[in-house]
Amino acid sequence: MLAQLQELLDQGRASAAALTTAAQLDEWYSTYLGKKGALTTVLRGIGSLPAEDRPQAGKDANTVKVALEELYRARSEAIEREALQAELASGALDVFLPGRPASLGMMHLSSQTLREITAVFSRMGFGVLRSPEVEDDNTNFQLLNIPPHHPARDMWSTFYTDQPGLLLRPHTSPGQIYAMKKFAPEPFRVILPGKCYRYEQVTSRSEMMFHQVEAIAVGENITMGDLKGVLTYFARAMFGSERKVRLRPSYFPFTEPSAEVDIECYLCEGKGCPMCKHSGWLEILGSGMIHPQVLRNGGYDPERYSGFALGMGPERIAILRHNITDIRYFFGNDLRFLEQFA
């Protein structure tokens, strides 16, 4: 009996050492200590021993039972501890991993272009003014020589609000009125950059929101020659010193005479290509000599003062400089586009 018990304990000890999972441990328990386990079988055999041997056998069996139970407890603790350690190790924070690099912001291409334009004009002595994006009909149209119901209003597809007379400006030209009223009757020159809105089909060539930069100069003896000089300086600063500039007669209600300004196509250098629609020229802005009535509306006597104004789209300028195929990229927030200009 004793030998049998000893063997049972040895076996139990050896097999317990190899247990690694809770399921294996359960199985081990039923093999050795369960109702149908090895120890129970041995205990059952005690009854058939001679009466004088039974107490000793019972004692021995109990010692082995306690030893097996202790084995079970120790192994079960060890397995639990190992499982916990494995779990901790797998979810561990490695404090030595390098951090994720913080992504540095960059200036939007429109802002970059606006800054460049501002820099070029400031070299010619132009200051910078801001004017409202939500505008009234009077400043946006009437003071610029565009009466209500005049067909010239169709040149600007305008967002109107449900408040009568209040609209989103479709161009920065109402800024001319603010600038003149601010400086009258002194001579001045400023640019007015800002956002504009147009109620138009959004296409690769036109967005419903975009920027414009208005430039205006008012003083005595300001002529079309001054306008042309400023335009040439600007175009060469932005597009290269060899770039040819052309003024083409045009119409705006608030300038007289008016001119649209083209630069020689930089892709084909004037030979004609799809970019310039085979004309050799690319339109970059509208301009003209401020209409006498508009000067008067701004507080200047047109007998004494004259001035020029021009308005350009910085997105259009960036499109031409970088050969961008679609204006919608500017405000589509796609980093793959924006990061090209970092």
Ligand code: PHE
């Ligand atoms: N405001 C005009 C436009 O948006 C451009 C312009 C500005 C023309 C100044 C003449 C003088 O089309």
